[in-house]
Amino acid sequence: MDWTEKYRPTTLSEVRGNDKARDAFAKWGRTWDDHRKAVILHGSPGIGKTSAAHALANDMGWETVELNASDKRTGDVIERFAGRAAMNATLAGAAEKTGDEATDRQQNRQLVVLDEADNIHGNYDRGGASAITKLVKQSEQPIVLIANEFYDMSRGLRKACQDIEFRDVSARSIVPVLRDICRREGVEYDSDALQRIAEENGGDLRGAVNDLQAAAEGNEKVTVESVVTGSRDRSMGIFAFLDAVLKEQEPRDALQSSYAVDETPDDLTKWIEGNITKVYEGEELARAYEFLANADRWLGRVRATQNYSYWRYAGDNLAAGVAASRDGTKGGWTRFGRPQFWPSSDKTADYVARKIAEQSGVSMDTARRDVIPFLATMTHHCKPRELTVAMAAAYELEAKHVSFVTGSGESTNKVESIVEDAQALRDEAMEEHSGSAFEGAVPSDEEDSQHEDESEPSADVGAGDDVDDIDDAEAAVADADGGTVEDETETDDDQSGLSDFF
Incomplete structure (x- = not known):
């Protein structure tokens, strides 16, 4: 199982390395009834913004509705998905009444999480940016917008929200997290190995946990040597991953490669779906699509339940299953491209x-x-x-x-x-x-006599066409x-x- 999901913080007190941002976010949640503003959590990928949002919901007893804003970018879709949740004043299945009106009101909240909110780009998204701005101003529910680049968002949207910056997590904060995971997994380690993982990831806590899992795989102890040989292959980008799954590797190795790419199973499924027809055909393609359909079902369960442990089964299908659908290895070079619906500045x-x-x-x-x-x-x-x-x-x-x-x-x-x-x-x-209209045109000094001889001017041809x-x-x-x-x-x-x- 992916350790980044297995050890995702369940409460804000477990969020490491951003104490100031964490405390400000907790205060935003506690006082939401007083200010009723949306909040933007912004900072580098992998530092815990989305995890903090789900942790806050757990702390507050709120249900969550998560939407990737870059995938659902038209105004009508945003209004239909996020707006429906945001306008709900009360929610079915909320906590039982306590008798305290303020407490009951807090527990009857639903946190709307809009991830990749900085990938909304105004005019070309058919009202997506304006729809979100309108949404955060009128919402009856708390909204969290997740963004990597704060200033890529529209000025109107930024002004309508409170903003909290999450900074890169220091190596000093990453090491205790890695040490705790080793203890809970029963994995021995050298302190120098954990320090090296923390330093090499440059503030990316999620990447550090991925590297730890890779280094521990098949080893009795995490050493500096196992970190060097077992860390994620940083030369493997998404296109190398596509080569591995669609053309080269056996199912077990393809599954390991999926751990080496810093992408979610949701995104990996889109990459494979967008490129699979460039490599597979016939029976291979039919079998692969069956596995992709299974992966999508598991991803649907993740979205419906917010139980990210199901990501494991999606990963099994999209990587090992698709690789197993192939009849042997395939050579040659393939021009892979980003998924056609992918949010892009291209x-x-x-x-x-x-x-x-x-x-x-x-x-x-x-x-x-x-x-x-x-x-x-x-x-x-x-x-x-x-x-x-x-x-x-x-x-x-x-x-x-x-x-x-x-x-x-x-x-x-x-x-x-x-x-x-x-x-x-x-x-x-x-x-x-x-x-x-332009056929047989005559000099301008002959136009008058020409028009006198014609009952219908040729210019009329263009009048209704x-x-x-x-x-x-x-x-x-x-x-x-x-x-x-x-x-x-x-x-x-x-x-x-x-x-x-x-």
Whole structure:
């Protein structure tokens, strides 16, 4: 089991290394009825912000509702999920009445925790930032916003909340935590080994606990040597993890690799789901999806119960299960990418999502989560070519955008030729929409006599035909799909749904 979850603080008194912030947070909770303000806990990853929020809820006897703000970024979704909880004045299943009105009111609270609140980025998130700002001002329940970067949040949101900074945890505070875990796990240790783990993690308590678990794995005693050989492989980023699970390692080793990456099982599931079709196919893919579905069920239980021990079973499925689905190892290089719905400042991803949102009338969140993965599957490695050209024309994509969606190299001749053909398709569409307005144009000094001879001026062609360039691209997509815009019922079954997204 993941030690970071097994030994997650259950009360604020167990939160280490941020005594001042911890005390201020406890005071915020005790006096919430007096000020009724939301609070922002901000600081580096891995220093205990989310753990402190759940610990406070335990101390206060509050239920919790947790939402990752970067995954649910449209205003309507935030209002539906977080707003429903925040506006509840009383909650079913709350503590029994004590007879003390103030105490009963405190116990009938529900703590709304919005993680990654600094990944809300205003206009492109279709009201997400303004929805949260409105929420914290009107809430009937206490709200905690978790953020790594305080100043990445809007000024209006920052002003509406109290803020508490969590600082990096010092090595001096990390060592006692590691020592206590060793005692509770029955693991012997050298003091120098624990000190080395604490110093190497530079204030990241969660990372230090992960390193301790890695060093203790298969060893009777945690020594400096076992720390050197057993610590998380810091050269293994998320892409190396994807290689390990999807292409190289046996199930047991893949599970160990999942411990070596500083990502939650929830996030790892998204990374694998977003890249698995680049490696697996056929029966392998079907088996792997079964394991991912199982992982998602366990993650659902975590969200429903706030029991993070279930993360272990999600990890078993997403790492060992997906690796076991593979028929042997796979060679070659694969261009992995961040999940399409992943909150990102990447300009290429944002451009594609924004174009889809504008043309299709959906939110950027929907474009990232639903539309782009669909397009990526349908145009994988630019096949079929006609469909890829139509997609590039419909959304005005350049080479880097086509490369992002299809997984093909940006500088390849294939991608460049697709972009050229897409531009030609857009030019053709523009020419067709113009009708004959510019055909056979005459010099200006002949215009009067020309108009006298014509019963209807050719300029009238454009009067009722203000059609966006996208329309012909849609028609081209539908043609590539096996039909036309007017006759969608005759499209090829394999691609019949694609034109709907355009």
